[in-house]
Amino acid sequence: MPQEPRPKRYPPPEFPPRRAAAFATTPPAIFPVLLGLCGLAIAVRAGSGFLGVDRAVADLGSGVALAIWAFGVLAYGLKLRRRPGVIFEDLKVMPSRAGLAAGTMGGMASAMLLVPFSPRLAMSLLLASLLAHGVLALLTLRVLVALPTEAREVNPSWHLSFVGFIVGAPVAIALGQDGLARGLFYMTLPVAVAIWGLSAKQLMQRIPPAPLRPMLAIHLAPAALFASVATGLGLDVLALVFLAFGVAMLVAVGFGLRWITVSEFSALWGAFTFPLTATATAFLIQGGVLGWAGIGLLFAALGVVPVIAWKVLRLWPGGRLAAKTNAAEA
Numbered sequence: 001m002p003q004e005p006r007p008k009r010y011p012p013p014e015f016p017p018r019r020a021a022a023f024a025t026t027p028p029a030i031f032p033v034l035l036g037l038c039g040l041a042i043a044v045r046a047g048s049g050f051l052g053v054d055r056a057v058a059d060l061g062s063g064v065a066l067a068i069w070a071f072g073v074l075a076y077g078l079k080l081r082r083r084p085g086v087i088f089e090d091l092k093v094m095p096s097r098a099g100l101a102a103g104t105m106g107g108m109a110s111a112m113l114l115v116p117f118s119p120r121l122a123m124s125l126l127l128a129s130l131l132a133h134g135v136l137a138l139l140t141l142r143v144l145v146a147l148p149t150e151a152r153e154v155n156p157s158w159h160l161s162f163v164g165f166i167v168g169a170p171v172a173i174a175l176g177q178d179g180l181a182r183g184l185f186y187m188t189l190p191v192a193v194a195i196w197g198l199s200a201k202q203l204m205q206r207i208p209p210a211p212l213r214p215m216l217a218i219h220l221a222p223a224a225l226f227a228s229v230a231t232g233l234g235l236d237v238l239a240l241v242f243l244a245f246g247v248a249m250l251v252a253v254g255f256g257l258r259w260i261t262v263s264e265f266s267a268l269w270g271a272f273t274f275p276l277t278a279t280a281t282a283f284l285i286q287g288g289v290l291g292w293a294g295i296g297l298l299f300a301a302l303g304v305v306p307v308i309a310w311k312v313l314r315l316w317p318g319g320r321l322a323a324k325t326n327a328a329e330a
Helices: 028-051 056-082 086-091 094-114 119-146 157-174 178-205 210-232 236-255 267-284 288-313 317-324
Strands: none
Touching: 028 056, 028 094, 028 267, 028 288, 028 317, 056 086, 056 094, 086 094, 086 119, 094 119, 094 157, 094 267, 119 157, 157 178, 157 210, 178 210, 210 236, 210 267, 236 267, 267 288
């Protein structure tokens, strides 16, 4: 009789449990809330300009947001240094894939915060972030092609990976690079429209699982950014169209908030942060009555964004956030 194959041998459990090296499990899920904090600093600056008040608080917030984002990038950079291939493992998991895209978008938002202090440094950071985001988008496509069909379905996080370049357009306008801003605007617009359309079709066909519903808020961010860019480029009609579209989605999220947040708090709640701050900024730069609507959104963001960021970031020490989001270990 043929001999039965031996069962696979597993290593005995370690005691005490092995501790991962410093930053080896840095979870990309930190980046959506870091992007939200950068967006909040941008909105506070816009609010200060609208109200005509001292920008010292806005500048302080900008410094804090920049420092936290830079630390997050350093932490993930140390993880990559230990094992560069870990990025492919992170890209296979949706929360990490969205987080990495938010990380490079955070670089573009950070460049916006640097514009008043060092335009040259802001331009360098913008170009580096756009390049990094482009490389990341290509790596994401490579990973998605190899995943099972069900894992390749369009979801709101695709906005981050493939439309996230638009975050750099307001920075380009602030730096006097209108040509670059127009290129980013017209390059990302059809991609965003396609994702909106496919996502709407999916939403009509089936209800998303409760834990993933907070990500629906991501759909709001491109509309707000397109409105801001259109305003900066003098495309007033387009700006109003995107503002109206954003308001419609904001109202939908507001009425469905209980349904969207029915599941317990998770790192995916970071999806609420940047869309809210980007929408506030889009209204603030309009001025007039719309600017006052932006002030209302800004106060809402001041109450919501830091709380979500704190609740997510406090899970980082000890590897709890990495475990909850299936982040890879280097």
